[in-house]
Amino acid sequence: MQQQLSKPAPVQVVVADDDAFQRAYTAAILRKLGYETREAADGLEALELVRALKARILVCDLDMPGLDGHELARRVRAEFTDYYVHILMVTGQEQNRERERALEAGVDDFMRKPLDTITLKARIRTTDRLMRHEILLAERSRVLEEAKERIEEDLRAAADAQMRMLPPPRLKVADCLFHSAFKPSNFLSGDMFAFYELSPGYIGFYAIDVAGHGVHASLMSVALGHLVTAGMMRENAFTDGRPDPARLVAQLNRRFFRDDGTEYFTMFCGILEAETEQLHYCQAGYPSPLMMSRSGAAREVGDGGFPVALLDSAEFESQVTRFGAEDILVMFSDGATEAENREGLAFGESRVEAVAASAAVMPSTIPGRIVEALTEWRAGRLLDDDLTVLVCERKHVS
C-alpha cells in the first residue's frame, strides 16, 4: 500500500512579517532547514501566497498593517477547509492576552521574539511531522475511497445481473398474470422468485428469502434461482403425477443442509391446478400469503412450516387450498411485515393486508402500492431487509 502513495510535494513555507529584516532572518533559517520559503510583507499578501502555493505552513507576525495575524488566521481557517494549514505565530514578550485571541482565531502555536534558531527548528519540525502525517492519511483515505467506488461498481453490476434473472414485473403465464416488486435492501438481495407453466393446466411458482441479506445471502439466492427451474420443478414437485411441492422442498433441504452451517432460507412453493381450481403449496417458514377476492376479502394461506436447510430432520407437507378464478394470491417476504417506522413499530401483516385489499380491484397495482406504503412507513430511510411482493392473478381478462 505504501508504494501506491505518491511522494509528498516539496514543503513550502510562507513567512509573513512587515519587518523586512525579521522576515529575511526567519526565511534564512527555514531555508537552512531545507524548506522552500516565500515572503509576504503583510497579511493580505500572505493570504494570496498561501492560496496560490497551496502552502501548508504559515509563519506569521502578530502585528502587521492591514490584515493582522488574528485576521489572517481567521481567513485562512475559513477558506482552506479541504486541507489543514499550520499557522505558527511570532509574538512579543508581553502579548499573553493576544495569544488567547490568536488561539481562538485558529493559530496553532507561538514563538516569542526575538526568534532563535533552536525554537524555530523545534516548532517547524513538529509542524512538519503533523503535516506529513495528514498528507499520508489524506492519501490513504483517497485510496480507500477509490477501492470503495470499485466495490460499489462491482455490486451494481452484480445487482443488474441478479435483476436480469427475475421475470419482468408483469408477465402472463397461461391464463395467469403475475405482478411483482423486488427491492434489495443494499444492492444485492437474498430474495428470489420465479413462475412458469409446468405443463398445460399447471402453473408452478416459488418465492424464497435467504436468511440475512447482502452479498452472502444473494450468492445463495442466485444459486437457488439457477437451480429451481421449470424443468427441475416438473421433475421434482410431483408424486405419481400429482402436484407435490413438499417433495421439491424436502429435496432442497437435503441438498442445502450442513451440520455446521448457519445458512438457510424460507420458501413458499405453489402449483396451481387450473382445472380443479386448487393451489397445491408447501410453506417452508415463508410468511403466509393472502388469498384475496376482488372485493379485498382475504384469508391467510398456511399456518407455517419448517424453513429449508435449517434442520436435517425437518419434514415438509404439501397442502391444498382453493384458488378460484376470481382470486388473487399475494405473497410478500418478511421485509414487508418487519419494516419498522421511526418509533420502532413494525408494519405488520394487518397493514400489508389493508394495502393489498385497497388495491384488489386492480391487482397489477398491489406490489407498487405495498412498496409505496412501506416507503412512507420508513419515512425516507432505506429498508433494513430485502423486499419481494409477488401477486398472482387468475383468469386475467385483458
Add this chain to the structure above:
Amino acid sequence: MIRMTEETNEGICVVSPGTERLTAANASMFKEEMLALVDDGKDRLVIDFSDVTFLDSSGLGALVGLLKRVGNRGDIVVCTLADNVQQMFRITRMNKVFASYADAASAVRALKERV
C-alpha cells in the same frame, strides 16, 4: 452481550441475550457467547426473551445453531416471547423445536423435572 441472571443448584442457567434486537448485526456474537457457556459445561439453558422485541431470520439461525451444537447432551428452552417473536416461531415451526414457557420461573421448573 449475554447476561446470566440465574443459576440453580441443578446447573440450570437463565440467560438473557442482552439486546432488544437479536438480528444479523449481533446474531453471531450472541451465538459465540452462548457456545462459550456451553463449552464451559453450562448446557441446561433457559433463554429469557423478556427484553427482546425483535428477532430476525439470522437471530433464529443462531438459536438453531446453538441447539445443533448442544444436541442431546443438554437442554435449550426459551421463555417470555414477545407476540411477534412467538408468531415467527409459529410460522417457522420453531415452537416444535424449542419448548417455550411464559416466564423464567416456569421454564426452570420444567427443566428441573426433566432428568
